[in-house]
Amino acid sequence: MVPIAIGLTLILVAAGVIGILVFGFMNVISGKMAxxxxxxxxxxxxxxxxxxxxxxxxxxxxxxxxxxxxxxxxxxxxxxxxxxxxxxx
Structure with missing residues (x-):
């Protein structure tokens, strides 16, 4: 049970980091971020x-x-x- 919880947590963290990078990159391209x-x-x-x-x-x-x-x-x-x-x- 614990390895499953750790795996799901790591997946959620990775998804969050990927989302931050993607939307941050989009903001830089669109000029919203200096x-x-x-x-x-x-x-x-x-x-x-x-x-x-x-x-x-x-x-x-x-x-x-x-x-x-x-x-x-x-x-x-x-x-x-x-x-x-x-x-x-």
Whole structure:
């Protein structure tokens, strides 16, 4: 019973991912999605693929990608706060 449930879950996840890719591709072709937004979404995936080829292990690549993205977020928050503290608009 459990293997059937796991198999069905994986099929549903795969169908969802395929649907997201198909409709996302259609939105890019029709011009509904800007290129800068697409690049922003693609950055973590690109980092993960590069990290996978560097480390050779999916787990290490995922952890490295997560830590790097957290670092980028903290850096962005810091720079935004520093800019608003010293530059009066």
């Amino acid at each position: 290129l800068d937004k697409l690049v922003t979404i693609a950055v973590p995936f690109i980092i993960a693929v590069i990290a996978y080829f560097v480390f050779g292990d999916a787990t290490q690549a995922a952890i490295f990608t997560m830590l790097l993205m957290i670092g980028i977020v903290f850096l962005g928050i810091f720079l935004t706060g520093a800019r608003s503290s010293f530059i009066k608009i």
